[in-house]
Amino acid sequence: MPFQPDAPYDAVLRVLDRQVIGTDDLNVCKVDDIEVTDLPDGSLQVTALLAGTPALLPRLAGRPTRWMLGFWERMGAEQADRHRPYRIPLELVDDIGTDVRLNVPKLDVLERADLGPGRHPLRQLLALQVHSHLGDDFGHALDVRVDERHRIIGVIAGAGRPGSLLGYDRHPTQGPAVLRWAVGFLHRHTVYIPWEDVEDLSWETSALVTSNPSPTALRELPA
Amino acid sequence: MPRTPDGGGWHTDASRYAGEELAAVGTSILALRQDDDLYGPYLRVSTAKAEKSGSRAADELTSVQPPDGARDGYDNVTTALEDASDVLTDVRLAAWEGNTASYPALLQRLEKVRDRLEQIVQSLQQGSDGSTA
Amino acid sequence: MKRVLSMALGILTAIGGFVDIGDLVTNAQAGARFGLSLTWATVAGVVGICVFAEMSGRIAAVSGRATFDLVRERLGPGMGLVNLLGSMGVSLLTYVAEIGGVALAVELISSVDYMLLFPIVGVVVWLVLWRASFSFIENALGLLGLALGVFVVALFKLGPDWSHLAHQAVTVGKPSDESWPTWSYYAVALFGAAMTPFEVFFFSSGGVEERWSAKDIPLMRSNVIIGFPLGGMLSISIAACAALVLGPLDISVSSLDQVGLPIAVTLGKLGLGIALLGFVAATFGAACETGLSVGYSIAQYFGWQWGKLVRTDVAARFHAVLLGASLVALGLLATAADPVTITELSVVFSTIALPLTYFPILVVANDRDYMGTHVNGPLLNALGVFFLVVVTVVAVAAVPLMIWTHMGS
Numbered sequence: 001m002p003f004q005p006d007a008p009y010d011a012v013l014r015v016l017d018r019q020v021i022g023t024d025d026l027n028v029c030k031v032d033d034i035e036v037t038d039l040p041d042g043s044l045q046v047t048a049l050l051a052g053t054p055a056l057l058p059r060l061a062g063r064p065t066r067w068m069l070g071f072w073e074r075m076g077a078e079q080a081d082r083h084r085p086y087r088i089p090l091e092l093v094d095d096i097g098t099d100v101r102l103n104v105p106k107l108d109v110l111e112r113a114d115l116g117p118g119r120h121p122l123r124q125l126l127a128l129q130v131h132s133h134l135g136d137d138f139g140h141a142l143d144v145r146v147d148e149r150h151r152i153i154g155v156i157a158g159a160g161r162p163g164s165l166l167g168y169d170r171h172p173t174q175g176p177a178v179l180r181w182a183v184g185f186l187h188r189h190t191v192y193i194p195w196e197d198v199e200d201l202s203w204e205t206s207a208l209v210t211s212n213p214s215p216t217a218l219r220e221l222p223a
Numbered sequence: 224m225p226r227t228p229d230g231g232g233w234h235t236d237a238s239r240y241a242g243e244e245l246a247a248v249g250t251s252i253l254a255l256r257q258d259d260d261l262y263g264p265y266l267r268v269s270t271a272k273a274e275k276s277g278s279r280a281a282d283e284l285t286s287v288q289p290p291d292g293a294r295d296g297y298d299n300v301t302t303a304l305e306d307a308s309d310v311l312t313d314v315r316l317a318a319w320e321g322n323t324a325s326y327p328a329l330l331q332r333l334e335k336v337r338d339r340l341e342q343i344v345q346s347l348q349q350g351s352d353g354s355t356a
Numbered sequence: 357m358k359r360v361l362s363m364a365l366g367i368l369t370a371i372g373g374f375v376d377i378g379d380l381v382t383n384a385q386a387g388a389r390f391g392l393s394l395t396w397a398t399v400a401g402v403v404g405i406c407v408f409a410e411m412s413g414r415i416a417a418v419s420g421r422a423t424f425d426l427v428r429e430r431l432g433p434g435m436g437l438v439n440l441l442g443s444m445g446v447s448l449l450t451y452v453a454e455i456g457g458v459a460l461a462v463e464l465i466s467s468v469d470y471m472l473l474f475p476i477v478g479v480v481v482w483l484v485l486w487r488a489s490f491s492f493i494e495n496a497l498g499l500l501g502l503a504l505g506v507f508v509v510a511l512f513k514l515g516p517d518w519s520h521l522a523h524q525a526v527t528v529g530k531p532s533d534e535s536w537p538t539w540s541y542y543a544v545a546l547f548g549a550a551m552t553p554f555e556v557f558f559f560s561s562g563g564v565e566e567r568w569s570a571k572d573i574p575l576m577r578s579n580v581i582i583g584f585p586l587g588g589m590l591s592i593s594i595a596a597c598a599a600l601v602l603g604p605l606d607i608s609v610s611s612l613d614q615v616g617l618p619i620a621v622t623l624g625k626l627g628l629g630i631a632l633l634g635f636v637a638a639t640f641g642a643a644c645e646t647g648l649s650v651g652y653s654i655a656q657y658f659g660w661q662w663g664k665l666v667r668t669d670v671a672a673r674f675h676a677v678l679l680g681a682s683l684v685a686l687g688l689l690a691t692a693a694d695p696v697t698i699t700e701l702s703v704v705f706s707t708i709a710l711p712l713t714y715f716p717i718l719v720v721a722n723d724r725d726y727m728g729t730h731v732n733g734p735l736l737n738a739l740g741v742f743f744l745v746v747v748t749v750v751a752v753a754a755v756p757l758m759i760w761t762h763m764g765s
Contacts, residue, residue: 014725017429017436019421019659026670030428030659051659060434098419098726106661163432166719175722176737239765242608249605253617260624264467265632269613276610341606348533 003093005148010170011046011122012143012162019099020049020088022106028088031100032056034122035087035115036144036152043195046150048089049100050121051110055085059123085121087113090150120203128206130157132213133199138191141208145192155198155208156218158190165190169218184219191215233293237300238347240284244304245340247277251314252333255326263321270318274311281308296351303343307336359575366579367586369498374587376642377457378450378549378703380594380635381696384615385764386542387595388602389534395525395592397543401550402588404743406580408714411721411732411740412556413576416563418730423560423717424656430716439712440657444650446709447554450702451646452685455481456695457639460612465632474689481643482682486675490565490664493648497641503634507593510622514600521596541757541764544750545700548707550588551747554649556713561652565665570730597622610696650681700763707754710747718744 009015011034020028032055035048057069076082088110094103102109115121122144130138138157142165145154156165168174168183169190193215200209254261254269261269281304289297310332317325386394412423424443428436458481459474466473484493530539568576598609601618609615612635619631648664651674655662662674689695718740721732732740758764 017433019425026666027655027659027661030657032433056433059432060437062434065434098421161432161434163430166430167723167725171724174724175732175734176718176741178741179719179722242606243610245606246608246610249602249607250614250617253601253605253607253621254613257617257620260620261628262465262625265464265613265616265620265628267467268464269611269617272611272613344606 003090003095005096005146008145008147008153009096010143010156011146011152012126013165013167013170015049015096015100016122016163018096020051020102021099022102022104022109023094024105026106028102028106028109029086030056033059033085036120036122036125038118038120039151044120044125044144044152046090046146046152047119048087049093051086051088052112054083055121058121081112084112084114086110087115124203124206125155126162128201128208130155130193130208130210132210132215134213136213138193138210138215139189142190152195154192154194156190156192157208157215158187158218160186165218169221187218190218192218192221233287233290233296234347234350236287237284237296238344240280241300241304241340241344241347243280244277244307245337245344247273247280247311248307248333248337248340251311252330252337255314255318255330255333258323258326266318267315270311270315274308274315277304277311278308281305300343300347303336303339307340310336363575363578365495365499366575367583368502369495370579370583371498371586371590372501372504372637373494373498373641373645374584375501375504375590375594375634375638376450376549376552376645377454377639377695377699378552378706379591380457380612380615380638381609381699382542382545382549382703383591383595384598384602385609386546387598388607388609388614390531390539390542391599391603392521392524392592392596393527393529393531394539394543394546395595396528397546398550398588398591398595400746401547402585402591403739404547404551404746405555406584407736407739407743408551408556408717409559409584410577410580411717411736412560413563413568413580414573414730415717415720415726416560417568417572417576418570418728419720419726420564420567421726422564422652422656423557423713424653426716426720427713428657430719431712435712436657439709440653442709443553443557443653443713446702446705447557447646447649447653448681448684449698449705450552450554451643451650451681452688453695453699453702454639454643454646455685456689456698457612458636458643459689460695461632461635461639464613464616464635470695471692475686477643478682478686478689481640481647482679484644485647485664485678485682486668490562493641493644493664494562497637497644500637501634501641503630504590504594504638506619506623506627506630506634507590507597510619510627511593511596511600513622514597514618516596516600535761537757538761538764540753541761544707544754544757545703545764547750548703548710548754550591551710552706553709553713554646554706556717557649557652558645561648561656561663565663573730612696647678647681647685651675651677704754704758704763707747707750709751711744711751714744714747 016031018031022028029051031049033050035050036044037047039045092102092104095101126141128141139159141155142158142162143156144152147153166183168180193210197210197212199211250273251270254266284304285301314329416422427439455478458477459470462473463470597618601621616631620628654677655674660673661671663671668675720726
């Protein structure tokens with residue numbers, strides 16, 4: 001029975017970098033990235049979990065990592081599937097709590113797969129610069145809100161790293177108070193953009209344009 | 224190459240190495256006093272380490288180049304450390320041979336070098352160049 | 357009855373397992389030079405590790421996730437990798453120090469040269485990590501570590517002026533012949549010796565291995581809140597014995613035999629024998645813990661199967677890391693580096709690895725999606741934030757102090 005969330009969830013906060021475990025209670029891998037797929041109506045849907053060096057390494061920022069990536073590619077230039085990450089289709093996911101539980105055992109579950117046209121790793125979505133159509137800059141995507149049918153219903157945009165909200169936006173009373181205040185202050189300009197407001201998304205230019213020049217600040221959103 | 228005098232002054236280096244020699248001597252005094260209450264291997268290892276630590280301190284100090292005018296102090300302190308190291312070697316030899324009869328005499332010699340080292344450390348910490356201790 | 361026994365076992369192994377080569381050396385050094393004037397630093401470290409371990413243990417019990425899982429999850433893979441390299445480096449350095457410590461202790465028992473002993477010790481430690489059960493490592497070695505209680509007995513036998521000792525312990529002061537920077541350096545070292553990150557990796561990973569659940573929380577808390585402070589008392593007794601016996605003779609501690617001399621002076625051969633047993637048990641146990649921690653941290657970052665509670669072949673990568681770490685450790689010891697110096701370095705560098713490991717735990721311990729009703733209460737949060745500040749300050753001050761005071765000389 002594939003994973004049925006009972007409420008919308010934030011993909012970076014709740015799924016990314018979590019431990020994936022099989023039915024035999026053995027560790028499989030970490031969620032190194034997430035695959036999102038273009039739908040005909042222009043929205044995006046979470047369709048698979050991604051794992052492996054090709055999924056993880058590009059997420060590490062900075063010059064040393066680019067060197068690492070180049071080194072790793074040179075070490076196996078003859079392997080055609082070098083760039084393909086391991087792909088776990090969402091149908092194999094049973095539950096996502098403090099870890100990701102599959103409905104199959106660990107053995108031979110990871111298979112390399114091309115992402116194919118219309119499929120994108122979440123890190124590309126998180127690299128998008130978010131602007132309004134009038135040119136206001138909202139930073140870049142920090143997280144995506146996903147509904148019970150795994151469709152992306154909104155984007156959280158601001159400065160800083162994805163995941164730096166640490167979950168304080170979801171629970172207004174989460175302690176300790178000092179940290180909550182600090183995160184709130186650092187993210188005072190972070191906004192939430194519902195998918196209906198997305199006017200244009202360009203993977204090539206790494207830009208997302210919203211039609212609303214003054215989107216709701218994240219802290220004013222009900223949790 | 225001899226080490227050039229430390230920016231902090233000759234007496235910083237000298238008091239540090241004299242202090243290390245003093246610690247080695249103190250350890251041997253304690254170890255010999257316990258004699259029977261220490262297992263053979265423990266006494267042997269303890270005295271051997273004290274000797275090694277003391278001779279290293281003496282060597283380090285000897286290799287420092289004293290600043291002008293501190294030559295007397297240098298001679299005085301290095302002699303004291305070398306004398307102490309000699310006693311520590313004799314202690315180690317006696318401990319490894321199990322020559323317990325010689326311990327009282329060795330303890331006396333240890334106490335003497337300990338007193339001398341203590342005086343040197345004190346005078347160095349008070350800022351003298353070590354020649355008067 | 358079974359619960360009482362199990363609680364007692366937990367507390368006793370926590371006490372006996374608390375002291376490692378870092379505590380032995382640093383407390384003896386500080387006691388000999390500073391008397392009890394740095395006790396507050398040890399106390400701070402003990403309270404700190406109680407807070408850190410309780411939160412990590414509770415998270416492991418409620419969510420089944422160990423410390424390093426959360427480091428990657430909350431800090432992201434980039435910062436998580438930086439943290440991994442730092443934590444693995446420090447755990448490995450400590451692993452080297454502990455293996456060296458076992459060899460030094462065995463040298464004192466056998467007078468066989470340390471350089472001949474450490475390879476044998478390294479192989480034996482690796483074999484235990486490979487073959488022995490988790491409960492052997494935790495329980496047998498932890499209980500044998502209680503032999504270090506002989507330092508408490510020795511302290512009473514020395515019949516010190518208790519009011520003078522107490523006064524020294526509670527007032528902020530230092531001996532006149534020592535400088536404030538050196539005093540601060542030793543404060544950092546003592547804090548780092550007590551609040552070691554690998555202890556928490558081991559504690560929380562062990563909790564996951566033993567499949568703790570929410571109903572194990574009271575037992576886990578009793579281990580931490582009773583066991584660790586009593587273990588800290590052992591550390592303070594080592595410092596006090598050094599202060600009373602070594603201090604008057606101006607003996608600064610640079611080798612393990614000096615740490616045991618106060619026991620020989622007060623309790624004779626029998627006491628010394630028990631102390632030696634304690635040295636071996638404490639350092640051997642800590643060697644196992646740090647070795648496992650190297651494996652835990654990298655496996656929990658990459659999502660590999662880890663642990664002693666599955667068959668070795670099922671956690672193949674984990675055991676390969678343990679083997680590799682043991683070989684690297686033996687390689688480092690083969691350079692004839694002094695294990696006491698390595699210990700001093702490991703204790704200081706541990707403090708640098710602390711903040712980024714501590715921070716995600718503090719956040720997750722408050723996360724209701726993770727912890728349900730078992731989130732931190734306001735008192736624990738106050739302590740939690742206080743120690744976040746403390747470990748950050750200590751981490752920033754550690755290396756400058758180390759360089760400025762030439763490692764406390």
